[in-house]
Amino acid sequence: MPEPLIVASQLVKRFGDFTAVGPIDVEVQPGEVFGFLGPNGAGKSSTMRMIACVSPITSGSLRLFGLDPATHGPQIRARIGVVPQLDTLDTELSVQENLWLYGRFFDLPRAEAKRRATELLEFAQLTDRADSVVDNLSGGMKRRLSIARSLINRPELLLLDEPTTGLDPQARHVLWDRLYRLKQEGVTQVLTTHYMDEAEQLCDRLVVMDQGLIVAEGSPRSLIDQYATREVLELRFPAGTNEAAAPQVEGIGERQELLPDRILVYAHDGEAALAATHARGLEPESALVRRSSLEDVFLLLTGRTLVD
Amino acid sequence: MSTIFLRIVPTSFLGTSFRVRRPHRMIERHLVAYRRQWLIVVSGFFEPLFYLLSMRAGLGDLVGTVSVAGTQVPYDAFVAPALMASSAMNGAIFDSTGNVLHRLKYARIYDAALATPMSPADVAVGEIGWALMRGQLYAISFLGVMAAFGLVQSWWALLALPACALIGLTFASIGFAATTYMRGWTDMEIVTTATMPLFLFSATFFPISSYGSWGWIVQLSPLYHGVALVRAANAGVWSASVLGHAAVLLALSAVALVVAARRIDTLLRK
Amino acid sequence: MVSWHFATYRRLWKVNLLSSLVQPMLFLLGLGVGVGSLVDSNTGSSDVLGGSSYVAFVVPGLLVTTAMALAAGESMWPVLGGLRWNRGYHGIAATPLDAGDIVLGHATWMALRCGIATGSVALVLACFGETRSWGLAPSVLVSMLVGVAFAMPIMALSVSAEMDGRFPAIQRFVIIPLFLFGGAFYPLSQLPLVVQWVAKVAPLWHGVVVARGFTNGNVDWVGVAGHLAYVALWAVVGTVVATRRLSGKLYT
Numbered sequence: 001m002p003e004p005l006i007v008a009s010q011l012v013k014r015f016g017d018f019t020a021v022g023p024i025d026v027e028v029q030p031g032e033v034f035g036f037l038g039p040n041g042a043g044k045s046s047t048m049r050m051i052a053c054v055s056p057i058t059s060g061s062l063r064l065f066g067l068d069p070a071t072h073g074p075q076i077r078a079r080i081g082v083v084p085q086l087d088t089l090d091t092e093l094s095v096q097e098n099l100w101l102y103g104r105f106f107d108l109p110r111a112e113a114k115r116r117a118t119e120l121l122e123f124a125q126l127t128d129r130a131d132s133v134v135d136n137l138s139g140g141m142k143r144r145l146s147i148a149r150s151l152i153n154r155p156e157l158l159l160l161d162e163p164t165t166g167l168d169p170q171a172r173h174v175l176w177d178r179l180y181r182l183k184q185e186g187v188t189q190v191l192t193t194h195y196m197d198e199a200e201q202l203c204d205r206l207v208v209m210d211q212g213l214i215v216a217e218g219s220p221r222s223l224i225d226q227y228a229t230r231e232v233l234e235l236r237f238p239a240g241t242n243e244a245a246a247p248q249v250e251g252i253g254e255r256q257e258l259l260p261d262r263i264l265v266y267a268h269d270g271e272a273a274l275a276a277t278h279a280r281g282l283e284p285e286s287a288l289v290r291r292s293s294l295e296d297v298f299l300l301l302t303g304r305t306l307v308d
Numbered sequence: 309m310s311t312i313f314l315r316i317v318p319t320s321f322l323g324t325s326f327r328v329r330r331p332h333r334m335i336e337r338h339l340v341a342y343r344r345q346w347l348i349v350v351s352g353f354f355e356p357l358f359y360l361l362s363m364r365a366g367l368g369d370l371v372g373t374v375s376v377a378g379t380q381v382p383y384d385a386f387v388a389p390a391l392m393a394s395s396a397m398n399g400a401i402f403d404s405t406g407n408v409l410h411r412l413k414y415a416r417i418y419d420a421a422l423a424t425p426m427s428p429a430d431v432a433v434g435e436i437g438w439a440l441m442r443g444q445l446y447a448i449s450f451l452g453v454m455a456a457f458g459l460v461q462s463w464w465a466l467l468a469l470p471a472c473a474l475i476g477l478t479f480a481s482i483g484f485a486a487t488t489y490m491r492g493w494t495d496m497e498i499v500t501t502a503t504m505p506l507f508l509f510s511a512t513f514f515p516i517s518s519y520g521s522w523g524w525i526v527q528l529s530p531l532y533h534g535v536a537l538v539r540a541a542n543a544g545v546w547s548a549s550v551l552g553h554a555a556v557l558l559a560l561s562a563v564a565l566v567v568a569a570r571r572i573d574t575l576l577r578k
Numbered sequence: 579m580v581s582w583h584f585a586t587y588r589r590l591w592k593v594n595l596l597s598s599l600v601q602p603m604l605f606l607l608g609l610g611v612g613v614g615s616l617v618d619s620n621t622g623s624s625d626v627l628g629g630s631s632y633v634a635f636v637v638p639g640l641l642v643t644t645a646m647a648l649a650a651g652e653s654m655w656p657v658l659g660g661l662r663w664n665r666g667y668h669g670i671a672a673t674p675l676d677a678g679d680i681v682l683g684h685a686t687w688m689a690l691r692c693g694i695a696t697g698s699v700a701l702v703l704a705c706f707g708e709t710r711s712w713g714l715a716p717s718v719l720v721s722m723l724v725g726v727a728f729a730m731p732i733m734a735l736s737v738s739a740e741m742d743g744r745f746p747a748i749q750r751f752v753i754i755p756l757f758l759f760g761g762a763f764y765p766l767s768q769l770p771l772v773v774q775w776v777a778k779v780a781p782l783w784h785g786v787v788v789a790r791g792f793t794n795g796n797v798d799w800v801g802v803a804g805h806l807a808y809v810a811l812w813a814v815v816g817t818v819v820a821t822r823r824l825s826g827k828l829y830t
Contacts, residue, residue, distance in 0.1 A: 080423075104337075150423075
């Protein structure tokens with residue numbers, strides 16, 4: 001087993017009286033894609049900022065590459081790449097200048113910074129926009145440029161805070177593809193997301209965070225196996241009658257959740273559960289059988305949906 | 309320069325992350341960014357020039373001569389060094405307030421820089437250094453104009469350049485420190501409202517003797533000390549009071565720099 | 579439209595009043611009183627100033643330049659912002675109001691703002707014997723007109739501006755030179771003839787001359803009519819161009 005890249009133990013972040021994170025324990029191995037999953041305000045971004053060495057920890061301990069952020073911040077930051085939640089691209093610079101000038105912040109020689117910038121433009125599919133002003137880029141392009149910029153120092157560890165929030169589906173897929181390539185190149189990635197599909201697509205291993213604490217940990221598949229059933233039956237009754245119908249489907253699945261607009265029935269066999277529903281003489285407006293997802297894991301763990 | 313600075317000044321009171329290693333990277337970024345906006349940079353030179361022309365051509369006849377240290381000098385020769393000092397102040401203030409506020413709160417450029425080995429102190433020192441460089445550019449060209457108009461009295465006037473650098477350092481540090489307390493753009497009005505009395509009442513347009521017994525108020529203005537330095541350099545008349553004026557500016561710069569470094573640290577690393 | 583402006587203004591009025599009252603008062607103290615002591619002690623200046631003290635000479639110039647600076651500033655970034663950043667104008671354009679209403683609304687609003695700003699300066703000036711004059715009241719009206727005469731052409735520029743890059747240039751190469759060379763601080767006759775002609779193209783000098791006539795009691799009504807008509811011409815042409823350009827922007 002190689003040395004873990006990140007070791008956090010009993011890590012806590014407090015702002016005044018408010019505890020944003022922790023205590024949490026996290027270990028991330030080299031080459032791994034690790035995810036923090038949870039709703040807004042769960043403490044993911046605060047955790048990321050501590051890992052990025054731009055936010056001092058309140059208590060506990062944190063080591064990256066075996067180094068302490070409090071004393072070796074610049075040395076650690078020299079080896080990581082950060083994609084923040086909101087793009088912090090430099091709007092007074094062109095696409096190309098955004099890349100190579102950022103490289104200069106890492107003390108790259110100018111020629112080397114420019115050479116890498118050209119490579120990364122290719123990687124981010126922005127070569128033909130090299131001289132554009134950042135303001136004129138689409139949301140997806142800006143995000144790709146942010147990722148390209150974070151790679152200028154050839155980081156061993158890449159931190160991505162909500163990498164695809166606000167992007168259209170096509171732009172998300174392009175981005176996932178780029179992240180997958182990086183994984184194949186052996187770049188360790190830590191990302192936060194509140195999208196289940198993203199976590200399932202990208203992460204080898206993830207933790208579910210809620211109110212600053214880790215409530216579950218494992219691979220996406222193992223979490224689904226552990227905390228949900230294989231399939232889910234979604235029943236929609238006419239508006240306002242879902243609540244009344246809930247007791248009548250009791251017992252059909254292993255468990256059920258009542259949401260404002262529908263009832264989720266967790267069952268090993270969704271079709272059988274639907275048949276059982278009909279057998280009870282219930283006529284839902286619509287019914288859908290699907291595989292259970294991390295969304296269900298989160299719902300079962302916390303009793304709340306991820307996207308409020 | 310930065311390493312010398314670290315050796316002679318104990319920095320523990322500046323916060324744990326006070327490391328000045330790469331302020332020049334911030335300046336490099338500005339040099340590239342301003343290549344596209346060189347017109348704005350150049351236009352900054354014209355404001356003091358317009359003031360000088362207006363005072364020379366328009367008010368000069370009306371005022372006649374002004375008595376400085378016992379000798380009568382024409383009004384434009386009286387005003388020119390003060391305009392030079394004021395433009396050093398204005399340039400430094402506007403570079404270190406409006407532009408910094410934009411980069412800090414809206415463009416979030418500093419957040420991006422902090423994800424690299426750059427430290428908050430690199431950002432602060434880089435920004436103040438940039439404001440100084442830009443101020444020197446204006447000071448040099450203004451001195452050239454003064455020489456062309458025959459308003460420079462001796463080679464001593466070259467010392468007006470370091471004097472302007474000191475004024476720039478003082479006001480860039482104060483401006484940067486003040487910006488870290490700003491909530492938004494409306495607070496910029498306060499900056500304008502605060503610099504205007506300094507501009508008007510630092511013995512810029514009329515000598516301190518005009519204030520009679522109220523002269524001590526003028527001495528509270530940091531710009532007054534800057535104006536006094538530039539005037540002394542331009543006239544080539546030196547006295548011990550020059551040291552006093554320089555000391556005031558140095559002390560103010562030091563205090564403002566400490567505040568700026570501490571504040572930017574808490575703002576960027578929460 | 580004006581009430582829309584007023585609603586936003588109510589939140590900021592303290593800061594605004596501070597700068598629009600304090601700044602001209604400071605200039606009056608610094609240049610009027612301070613430089614005035616130098617000017618008045620210089621025998622021979624009195625003839626150039628038409629017999630008045632320097633402070634009395636500067637007061638009307640200060641009122642009119644205050645209006646110019648205020649109207650110019652408020653017609654740059656706020657207008658571009660209404661069109662591009664917060665898109666308030668687009669929201670309004672979706673209502674029965676059209677481009678003409680927005681432009682006239684802005685004109686009325688600028689007149690009001692200039693009236694409030696120069697009116698409060700005039701009130702303060704009326705408290706001192708040196709500067710007290712019945713001419714202050716019509717000078718405020720003249721300032722309002724000059725404000726609109728600057729606001730409208732600049733609005734026309736702002737409406738068609740893509741970015742705010744041109745604004746600092748307008749400030750530095752139009753507004754500040756007019757402030758310094760527009761006849762507010764010394765008679766235009768002090769300047770070379772070419773500069774005089776350039777200064778007379780802009781509406782500022784015409785407003786200053788009229789206001790000065792009122793405050794020192796030498797009113798030449800024919801001259802007043804001529805000057806004001808010229809100032810009004812700027813306002814009208816600016817309004818027409820701004821309306822055309824704005825409707826081109828909003829309804830495409």
